[in-house]
Amino acid sequence: MxxxxxxxxxxxxxxxxxxxxxxxxxxxxxxxxxxxxxxxxxxxxxxxxxxxxxxxxxxxxxxxxxxxxxxxxxxxxxxxxxxxxxxxxxxxxxxxxxxxxxxxxxxxxxxxxxxxxxxxxxxxxxxxxxxxxxxxCTGCWKCMEECPKDAITRINVCPILVPDQFNLGLGQRKAIYLPFPQAVPKKNVRDPNHCLRITEKLECKGCENACEAKAIVHDMADQIVDLDVGAIIVATGLDFYDVSGLEEYGYGKIKNVVTAMEYERLTSASGPTLGSLDRPSDGKVPHNIAFIQCVGSRDFRCEPYCSSVCCMHATKEAMMAYEHEPGTKSTVFYMDMRAVGKRFQEYIARAKSDYNVTYIRSRPGRIEVNPENDNPIIWYEDTTTGEIKKFEAEIVVLAQAMIPQITKDLAEILGIELDENGFVKTPGGFLQPLDTTKPGIFACGYVHSPRDIPDSVTQASGAAGRAAEEIASLHSQGGK
Amino acid sequence: MEEPRIGVFVCHCGRNIGAYVDVPGVVEYVKGLPNVVHAERNLYTCSEEGISAIKKGIQEHNLNRVIVASCTPRTHEPLFRSACEAVGLNKYLFEFVNIRDQCSWVHMHEPEKATEKAKDLIRMGVAKARLLEPLEEIEIKVTPSALVIGGGVVGMGAALNLAAQGFEVHVVEKEPELGGTLRSVYKLYPTNEEATKVTNPLIEKVKNDPKIKTYLSAKVKEVSGFIGNFDVVVNQDGEESKFNVGTIIVAIGADKLKPTGQYGYGEMPNVLTQLELEERMKKGEPVGQNVVMINCVGARVPERTYCSRICCMTAIKNASLIKESNPKAKVWILHRDLMTYGVDFENYYRKAMELGVRFIRYSLERPPQVIGDGKAEEIKAYHELRREEIELPCDMLVLTTPLIPAEDNQDISKMLKVSLDEFGFFLEAHLKLRPVEFAMDGIYICGSAKWPTDVTEGISQAYAAASKAAGPLRMGYVKPEAINALVNEDKCSGCGICELLCPFQAIELQPRDGKRVSHVNEAVCKGCGTCGAACPSGAIAMHYFTDEQILAQVEALFS
Known part of the structure; x- marks a missing residue:
């Protein structure tokens, strides 16, 4: 220090x-x-x-x-x-x-x-x-512009290229980078794990030389800030279950098997392909897409619970594929189609009638590869006839389970309990749905329970309301 | 008026607009329009980068009018207006052009036309922006109390939260006692706690809270006014009470569908709804040895397409309770998709299977059939997995029916001037971003009145609505939009048509210099324009939508 x-x-x-x-x-x-x-x-x-x-x-x-x-x-x-x-x-x-x-x-x-x-x-x-x-730092990103992808041999800019975790490793980024396109504040950050200077591997001045605002200070250190607050809200969101352990689906081995989040990045305008759904094996845009639901969810080997939002996001993703490429055929393999929100049933009906989406009730057992064209082949049981069938798609999208994003360390610092699945535990009782096991601390969103956006936004306002109650009672007691 | 200096910011909205509209081409075109001194494009104008581009543009080019051509004013107008305000430009000098909903989305398959239309719309926006004038907003005081309509568990939750935050609350319940639907419910999933154990302490708390005034056997008769100052008339047993509140929460719950004529309901004595079953269990009456339940009765069918969210769990709960009290009983649930989402429900479902509840999937194409003379004796169903017809013995048939919009929804929606959705439930301001608010300022919605919800979700919504309703109360004032009607008293003939037509009761005729002229209450006026369109002498102009501005737009379109 x-x-x-x-x-x-x-x-x-x-x-x-x-x-x-x-x-x-x-x-x-x-x-x-x-x-x-x-x-x-x-x-x-x-x-x-x-x-x-x-x-x-x-x-x-x-x-x-x-x-x-x-x-x-x-x-x-x-x-x-x-x-x-x-x-x-x-x-x-x-x-x-x-x-x-x-x-x-x-x-x-x-x-x-x-x-x-x-x-x-x-x-x-x-x-x-x-x-x-x-x-x-004016956000001019001159440091980035000076930093083309093939700049590895240049000495006056960042020589490091690492997989971009925001795009789930589908693209690459520098060790000085913008975390994601709509980041707030929109300023570059340095990656302490890869920057040559920070990791003390080299007295590199690449970005420093390029930055016109002289905004790069190599010796900044973390700060500890003390805040005096009357209530705390935990809203740390979700993370994804690693589905590469589910060998039957070959994720990580079969090129054209991707997760739903990877699919989202591939179809996003700010993603690695600028919104073109280029399948990983050959960059071709698929017109025959299969979605497999409950991958890691409702599964005792992984997460026993239902992730609650995947039925709807798979349907949306299938509809998006059709909007990008009219005529695209999507097939969703599901267990129960849990469309319980306002207009959700109607949304599913629209996917079937207007967007060429077919739903097959089945939990596929295995995915193989067609060696001729790298197409994944799904083996499944048709539950209406009992037959074992196979289905060849150009790309398979796995609806991976979602898990709460909160570390044991953070829970311990806060003094709140987590349940056996890692979600923030409520004290029980119907009237404290957004409370944690510690008074004055509240939780909302996916870290609280598997929730979609409307429910999470509702919980957010609700948790704020509970926090306001808490603070009002502190005030009426005349201080903290 | 100083010479207009207009800046236009055209948004790609990622691919949403950029993939269909030729944005660079539009920007080039816009640069040639009269009074446009600056035009640029942004990947996302709503991002921090876009917002600072607007601010920078205003400063560098000395802009006095700003146009953003992007998505919808519904979600983004406040953001762009505040960007203007931040650098000292009156927010009513901002004009929104919607080239996403109106161009790229609807003309997705004809990009050239989408591009042409975007140019047309922006040209019209420019024509209007040249004539925009700065407007000032008035400040209105807020009465620091709230009205909660509905004394069920959700309404009580909202009232208690508001009271705990220090605000006075009026709770109006149409029944002679508090508690709502839960009064007839036996136990609650997923903990199997008795409903009265939840409601009774809550009722006590509400009754004993000095900040909460409860009106039982009462109905809200009349609501007038606006956010911050609603005048409420409550009719309680023929007696009227009047009071003033700042905000209103609607928590009137929903009704249960009575499936008359379906599966023998209403004709066979042993065919009940889940709620009737619960009432029976609550009283300790026998339910029989063989119980069959049919889910989605009257739900997810062509005439009622929605899923009522809570019924699967209700059926599983009641089935489990029967098995727990009588393990020898046989309980079958005939279902379609099982909606046991999340952690607790999925666990509960599994536990029910362990208890011996049998789940059989049926499809809408082959619904179950009731066999029996005078009463349901046997249920015939097609077992999808076994692919065969099965017959189940039946002492009692329980139909799981959806929640339906409450009867009062129509009246209350008219009284509060808030909308209902296509199903008849209350319509929130935005499905994702404003789930507990109405489009009408100062009125909020929670519980099954909006969409079927269980107790925990309903209580979460209650706290959310209370939190939103507390905002203006704590602030102490609100600033309504300055977009409202302006009367030219010299032209006004005092005919009173505007007063008659105003849907918000914002206009009244007042004496002025020996004649009667129309007067607009700025706080109540929503700027809908009805009066302006109807005024026979052209005496009423709309701020921000003056005749001159609109005609300029029309001319620009056909120029």
Whole structure:
């Protein structure tokens, strides 16, 4: 830890370099800006000042704690057309951002000369973000653009390529990457397990060299944040049961057997194939798709429970295939078609009548491969006739079981119990459906029980309502 | 008015729009439209990246009108409006053009036409945007209390949650006692707890809560007003009470279908519904040695297509209870798909099999038949797995029927001006994103009135609805849309047609300078435009939809 702190100071000192900042300020004046706002030290006193000549800049002061935001705002209000440079720390710019949000300040005509505070200064201010630059990642992704897939031999960009877990390994990504296309905030992150610099394999500066915003700081460390709260809601969602253990279906061995989530990524516009359903073996778009339900669900070898949402998502996926490629034939092998929500039965009926979807009640026993065309062949019993039949499809989609996503560690930290399947346990009783075994902590969504979106959203509001009750009772007791 | 500077943001919506509409082509086209100073396209305009593109566009190009051409205002208009507001642009200077629902989705198989239509719609949007004017919203105070219609377990759950959050609650129950449907239910799955053990403590809590006022044998007679200020009239045994509430929760539950004429019901004395069976078990009356149950009676059939969600479990529960109290009894459940979703239900189903309940799958094509003279003596069914006709001895036949919309739904939907769905249940504002809200502000829905639910799900919904209903109460004020009707008093002849037609009672005639003129209550007006269309003297204009703006759109379409 101590070692890391020293490096932060070194990094900071580098940016704090007076000469550098003054040089930048002069550059701004040269460009015809009306002045530079900064702190000036004169006769032992420090105050905000508008530097208009290069000469004055030798009195520029960088250390003491004065926030320039108010001064900047007043100046800008008085002379809205003024073009100004601002020697700003992280806190200055954040304050101005806020003012801009409130509509009382405009950044137009303003250029920032960013400085990083020293560790001492940060400690004095009790500041969490003394480093100016990381706040500055503009999301320009120049670092990514500079980073084409074949860039492995280039030294000035990230040389690492690893499977992209958001696309379930169907595509690749760099060790500096955007977690997923609609990530909030939309900023790149580095992969601590693969980045050469973080894993200390190489003094790599690839992304650092490419980043125009100088947003990459190698020595950032995790922070521990203390929060004082009256209630907690657990909404950690779901994960997927690993179906490669179910050897009869050959997942992982037979190329054209994919999971439902992989299918979703393949058909997603932001997925690895940009929405084209290219089957894994040869990239051809299949027109004959089979869906197998309850893979790992309702199965004593795996998860005994019903995952509750797969009947509907398989139907939706079959309908999507038809929308992408009209004429596509889909066949769903199921045990019970659990379409219990509003308009669900009608949805299934529409899939049959308008989207060429056939439902066969059967739990297939085995999948083989047709060696000629890599098509999977499903062996199943037709339960209406008792015959053993086979069905050849171009791709098979397995509705893998879904499991609650919560670690034992997190449950232990929270002090809540999990049931034998790993879902958050409720205390029992009909009136506390969203409570956990610890008062003040509530749960909702898939980590609570297998639920679809409408039910999960309902539970979310319900858990918030219970939390509001809890907090109201804390208030009426006069504090925590 | 300053010269309009319009920015247009066209969304790909991933493949949703991008795969069918030529988005780059549309952007090029839009750039040539009058007053458009900036046009760009985004993969998802609703993503953080898209939102900052809007903000950046407004600042860099000094935009004073913004158009997003993407999905639907229903879900995304607030988001884009707030992006405008964040950088100081009045949100009513934003215009939405829907090129997903109206172009790419409906013209999926004719992409060129979809593209042309997108251009047309945006051209119309631009024509309107040029004439947009900033509008200001008024702030309305909220009465910090709520009305819960329905005193069943769900309504009581919602009331208690609101009361615990510190708000006053009025609960109106039409029966002489609280408890709703659960009063006739014997035990509850999946714990087999007696229903009264759940309802009785709840009723006590509601009765003893000083914040909750209960009206029994009562009906809501009249509701007028709007979010924050609903005036309610309750009729209790002929006596009327009037009070004012900020929000309303509908929790009136559902009715059980009586399957008269099916499988001998109503003609044979030993043919019951599940609820009648429960009443019998509750009283400890014998149910017979051989019990046959038939599921989906009146559900998932052409005349009633939906699945009522809770009936499979109800049948399995009652079958298990019979087997538990009399292991020698034989119980068969004739079913179609078994809806034992989730963890507990699947476990419960398995336990029922271990108890010896027999499950036999039938199909709609070959439904079971009742044999017997005057009473059901034998049930004939086609056993799908064995592929043979079987005959089951029968002392009692129990029909599992769906929940159906309550009789009162029609009246209440009219009184509150909220919609029913195609089945007759209440219609939520958005199936996925706003499951416990109505489209009408300040009114919320939970329990089987919306869709059949069991107790735990119903209680979860009750807390959800209470949580939503508490929002405005805690905030203390609401700001309704500024899109409403504006009367030009000089033109108004005081004919009163608008007052007559207004579906929200937002208009009333008021004396002004010796004549009567139409006056619009901005808080109540929903901006539907009915009055504007009907006004014979053209005195009523709609903010954000002025005649001038709409005619400009029409002209743009045919230009």
């Amino acid at each position: 101590a070692e890391k702190e020293t490096t932060v100071i070194t990094e900071a000192e580098k940016i704090l370099d007076r000469e550098n900042i003054i040089a930048k300020a002069e550059e701004v004046l040269d460009q015809g800006y009306d002045g530079i706002i900064g702190l000036r030290k004169r006769w032992g006193h420090v105050s905000p000042y508008l530097f208009t000549t290069k000469d004055e800049l030798k009195e520029l002061e960088l250390e003491p704690r004065y926030n320039l935001a108010t001064f900047v705002r007043q100046l800008k209000n008085k002379w809205p057309d003024a073009r100004l440079g601002i020697v700003s720390r992280g806190c200055d710019e954040r304050a101005l951002d806020k003012l801009e949000e409130l509509g009382v300040f405009s950044k137009e005509g303003v250029v920032f000369i960013g400085i990083t505070c020293s560790m001492e200064q940060a400690e004095e201010c009790n500041c969490e973000k003394p480093i100016y630059t990381p706040l500055d």
